Amino acid sequence: MPMNDYLVLSRGQWDATTSPQDVQAAIDAFYVWYEQGLAQGRLKPGSRLEQGARIVAQGLVTDGPFAETKEWVGGYWFIVAETLEQAAAIAAENPCLRFGLTLEIRPLDATRAHVTVPTNETPANWR
Template sequence: MKTETTTGEYMLLFRGPHWDRGLSQQELQAAMDKVMAWFEGLNQRGKTKAAHPLGAQGRIISGTNGQLVVDGPFAESKEAVGGYLMLQADNLNEAVEIARSMPTLKYGISVEVRPILAECPIFQRHPDLVQRARERAVQADQIWIAAAA
């Protein structure tokens, strides 16, 4: 059985989208200055791949055939993901150290660090099934193209 192979990229998920509540304008400005300097420092070192805030509204799809669609996640929850940052790092320890340096941690935000894998672990466990599925997908695509012509 293969082990998980990382890409050298890590996803930082920022939880606690309301860290600014209760701060004075001066405190908020100081925090923003620190966050911008932190992010710019990562950019200059070539560590950032992508970063974006996430909208408060969304849907959660689950169940067989995705028949269950509910509102969520709930933005008021302190566990709601408020944004993400994709990092280039040498290893998980470096990614964790970068996350630990996030200035808004002191205001109650939390950061989850996850490696981005080169391949889905389920695909690694069942390579023969994946190969057959790929072959069938190519055949289906060829049939569709022929039918559309």
């Protein structure tokens, strides 16, 4: 079965009832897990995101992001797996999940967009 790339978005904030020392231990364990995954070819590099952002829409540029705290994206990377289920199982090994963060795993679609092919951007009444 061919291998596919899956985008992983790290969302949320640390559990405020957890000690900073426990969270730091999870962060340190994450980097060990991450580096091993890169070396094994199970992960591809990503990055933490800085706090500043701009929202760009038709005729508008403004400060952001404006998502709720639980929806904030703190970083991203990629998982290499055969299926979405396998990618989710790899993501579930992330030590930071114990302390309030959640991970969103999304398959990447390498095909060129076309208005007749439904996507996340397609209005419901067009489908």
